[in-house]
Amino acid sequence: xxxxxxxxxxxxxxxxxxxxxxxxxxxxxxxxxxxxxxxxxxxxxxxxxxxxxxxxxxxxxxxxxxxxxxxxxxxxxxxxxxxxxxxxx
Numbered sequence: 001x002x003x004x005x006x007x008x009x010x011x012x013x014x015x016x017x018x019x020x021x022x023x024x025x026x027x028x029x030x031x032x033x034x035x036x037x038x039x040x041x042x043x044x045x046x047x048x049x050x051x052x053x054x055x056x057x058x059x060x061x062x063x064x065x066x067x068x069x070x071x072x073x074x075x076x077x078x079x080x081x082x083x084x085x086x087x088x089x
Contacts, residue, residue, distance in 0.1 A: 008074070009032065009034070009042055010042065010046060010070065010074070011070065012031075012032040013028055013032050013034075013039070013043065013046060014051060014052065014063045014067040014068070015071055016028050017061045017062055017067075018062075018068060018071065021060075021062075022055050022062050023061050023062070024060055025040075025043075025059070025061070028043070028061060050064060050066050051063070051064055051066050051067035051070050052064060
């Protein structure tokens with residue numbers, strides 16, 4: 001796995017937490033291949049932007065409808081870049 005952009009990491013976290021049920025921080029770490037510090041940093045940003053919500057009672061995270069829109073747009077952008085990148089031809 002190469003370097004990922006900030007947006008790709010955001011999409012990865014939102015994808016992992018989008019299963020419907022709340023997801024713990026540990027599962028985000030393993031599912032997104034991130035360290036504890038990275039998950040804390042990125043989840044704060046996603047919560048501030050309204051893309052992720054945190055349930056303090058159960059200590060779980062969940063993707064918001066805005067987060068699902070972000071994932072969709074990120075996937076579309078990624079596909080467009082792959083089509084236009086001459087290295088992948």
